Amino acid sequence: MTDSTHYDLIILGSGSGNSLVTSEMESRRTAVVDRGVGSEGAFGGTCLNVGCIPTKMFVYAAEVASTVRDAARFGVDATLDGVRWRDIRDRVFGRIDPISEGGRDYRRDADHTDLYLGHGRFVGDREVEVVITRPGGRHEVGTRHRITADQVVVATGARPRVPQVVLDAGVPFHTSDSVMRIDELPASMVVVGGGVVAAEFAHVFSSLGVRVSVVTRSSRMLRGVDEEISQAFTDLARQAWHLHTDARPTAVRAGGEGVELDLADGATVTGELLLVATGRTPNSDDLGLERTAVRTHDDGRVAVDEHGRTDAAGVWALGDVSSTYQLKHVANHEARVVAHNLVHPQDLRTVDHRYVPAAVFTHPQVATVGLSEAGAREAGYDVTVKVQRYGDIAYGWAMEDTTGLFKLVGDRRTGRLLGAHAMGPHASSLIQPVIQALSLAGPEGGPTAEQLARGQYWIHPALSEVLENALLGLDVQPFHDATAEYDPAGEHEGGTPLDVA
Numbered sequence: 001m002t003d004s005t006h007y008d009l010i011i012l013g014s015g016s017g018n019s020l021v022t023s024e025m026e027s028r029r030t031a032v033v034d035r036g037v038g039s040e041g042a043f044g045g046t047c048l049n050v051g052c053i054p055t056k057m058f059v060y061a062a063e064v065a066s067t068v069r070d071a072a073r074f075g076v077d078a079t080l081d082g083v084r085w086r087d088i089r090d091r092v093f094g095r096i097d098p099i100s101e102g103g104r105d106y107r108r109d110a111d112h113t114d115l116y117l118g119h120g121r122f123v124g125d126r127e128v129e130v131v132i133t134r135p136g137g138r139h140e141v142g143t144r145h146r147i148t149a150d151q152v153v154v155a156t157g158a159r160p161r162v163p164q165v166v167l168d169a170g171v172p173f174h175t176s177d178s179v180m181r182i183d184e185l186p187a188s189m190v191v192v193g194g195g196v197v198a199a200e201f202a203h204v205f206s207s208l209g210v211r212v213s214v215v216t217r218s219s220r221m222l223r224g225v226d227e228e229i230s231q232a233f234t235d236l237a238r239q240a241w242h243l244h245t246d247a248r249p250t251a252v253r254a255g256g257e258g259v260e261l262d263l264a265d266g267a268t269v270t271g272e273l274l275l276v277a278t279g280r281t282p283n284s285d286d287l288g289l290e291r292t293a294v295r296t297h298d299d300g301r302v303a304v305d306e307h308g309r310t311d312a313a314g315v316w317a318l319g320d321v322s323s324t325y326q327l328k329h330v331a332n333h334e335a336r337v338v339a340h341n342l343v344h345p346q347d348l349r350t351v352d353h354r355y356v357p358a359a360v361f362t363h364p365q366v367a368t369v370g371l372s373e374a375g376a377r378e379a380g381y382d383v384t385v386k387v388q389r390y391g392d393i394a395y396g397w398a399m400e401d402t403t404g405l406f407k408l409v410g411d412r413r414t415g416r417l418l419g420a421h422a423m424g425p426h427a428s429s430l431i432q433p434v435i436q437a438l439s440l441a442g443p444e445g446g447p448t449a450e451q452l453a454r455g456q457y458w459i460h461p462a463l464s465e466v467l468e469n470a471l472l473g474l475d476v477q478p479f480h481d482a483t484a485e486y487d488p489a490g491e492h493e494g495g496t497p498l499d500v501a
């Protein structure tokens with residue numbers, strides 16, 4: 001153990017935490033502590049190395065394969081001659097790994113930051129012990145370091161949660177941390193879980209030719225999304241994959257094609273590879289928080305106030321370790337707020353969780369923002385909904401899309417939008433005008449559906465006309481009919497888009 005070193009700031013976690021070192025921090029001494037993610041122990045956090053970025057690169061390759069398979073329908077004859085998995089994988093990580101290594105080296109070599117590549121654990125409110133676990137920094141693996149600081153930010157993210165029945169079985173299994181680096185595509189795969197990670201990987205691997213079974217304890221996939229969209233997606237998933245809903249695994253063993261699962265409904269499922277996608281646990285349990293005043297919620301999230309402050313003076317938290325939303329755009333937003341607050345204690349900014357959007361990059365894409373229909377009814381609104389089919393607008397018709405839906409939830413009395421939920425091509429981009437309308441509303445409220453539809457041009461015949469038509473189809477009173485005393489719910493949060501029960 002070396003002597004204790006004092007810093008202005010300690011950051012635990014190099015994902016969104018790494019972006020806290022803004023130009024405003026440059027005159028201050030900062031320690032960045034990170035133990036790495038995935039089988040490679042990579043620097044830069046989940047999104048870059050084992051999350052958003054690699055998954056979407058695989059999704060893109062999967063879509064190229066699907067487009068080729070589907071081409072004959074449009075009079076273009078093409079055959080999918082093969083899928084070179086190792087080339088797909090190596091293209092993805094051949095682009096990502098240098099960025100991760102470059103980020104690590106930059107942080108290690110910067111004048112005002114010290115990098116500790118290891119596990120950090122609190123020994124007091126603003127005192128941390130680090131055990132170096134990774135090479136690539138300035139400290140030898142195995143050495144221990146005591147560091148203190150005026151302020152500490154906990155940005156340690158989350159990790160895959162694995163059901164006990166899988167752990168007890170002692171069979172090999174993968175999570176999102178490891179499955180993208182496998183050497184060979186299996187012939188078959190069992191995915192346990194029915195949420196976002198399951199939906200994205202089932203799409204990727206089935207498009208690349210793997211026979212995919214999905215096992216979820218929920219009655220629908222993507223249960224956190226508006227029920228109509230979640231049900232429509234589940235119906236399509238049943239056609240694409242061997243889908244077992246309401247089906248928790250009760251026993252897991254080696255056997256069959258590699259691994260065999262008994263399900264609560266009596267069925268048995270087998271596959272060559274087992275992928276576990278049953279949610280993510282905040283990395284707060286191995287942080288030594290019991291030695292601090294930092295409080296956690298029952299689900300393990302670090303408790304923070306609206307400025308990102310924990311209960312311990314000078315200790316902040318952001319991202320997956322503390323947020324209700326395990327999403328990168330939320331972690332980034334919280335990091336921007338905390339970065340400001342660290343250097344402006346007299347002018348604290350507040351996180352904005354009113355309208356958190358989310359998208360699932362599966363097939364078809366799913367996107368969501370604001371209140372679901374059920375959520376809006378529960379909140380007491382006079383709810384009106386419009387479900388616009390992609391196939392009924394010009395570009396969707398040109399694509400011969402038969403499954404795409406764009407659903408708007410509105411308030412009949414004010415004519416304003418409450419939420420949007422879409423399933424179909426480019427849903428993640430098409431939903432953005434609704435996010436904008438909800439988020440940028442002034443004190444007098446956002447634009448009405450009619451104002452949003454008719455207050456601007458919509459490029460014809462672009463796919464965005466699906467939103468224009470949905471807006472025009474909402475059964476709402478004109479704006480001036482809104483009654484002054486009507487305030488069913490007062491302030492409301494946008495809901496937890498991907499919060500799966």
Ligand SMILES: Cc1cc2nc3c(=O)[nH]c(=O)nc-3n(C[C@H](O)[C@H](O)[C@H](O)COP(=O)(O)OP(=O)(O)OC[C@H]3O[C@@H](n4cnc5c(N)ncnc54)[C@H](O)[C@@H]3O)c2cc1C
Pocket residue numbers: 012013014015016017033034035036037043044045046047048050051052053055118119120121155156157158176197283286287318319320321325326327328329330331361
């Ligand atoms: C497969 C997958 C796909 C995803 N796709 C998307 C997407 O498309 N869009 C989206 O918005 N979000 C997506 N996400 C979620 C997104 O990746 C996370 O919300 C985001 O990366 C969280 O950032 P963070 O900074 O909070 O944590 P992380 O990026 O996880 O960073 C935390 C860091 O802290 C380190 N750490 C943990 N404990 C310690 C410790 N004790 N000492 C030292 N270091 C420690 C970890 O090793 C890690 O490097 C995806 C997630 C997964 C798993």
Ligand SMILES: NC(=O)c1ccc[n+]([C@@H]2O[C@H](COP(=O)([O-])OP(=O)(O)OC[C@H]3O[C@@H](n4cnc5c(N)ncnc54)[C@H](O)[C@@H]3O)[C@@H](O)[C@H]2O)c1
Pocket residue numbers: 163192193194195196197198200215216217218221222223247248249277278279280325326327358359360361498499500501
């Ligand atoms: N596109 C994106 O934004 C994106 C992509 C991937 C991940 N993420 C983030 O990562 C987080 C974690 O994703 P996830 O899919 O692992 O979790 P999730 O919470 O979305 O889904 C977990 C699923 O596993 C099921 N489940 C849980 N335990 C089970 C069991 N024992 N047996 C069978 N099924 C079980 C649940 O019913 C649910 O369907 C998400 O909340 C999301 O915020 C986001």
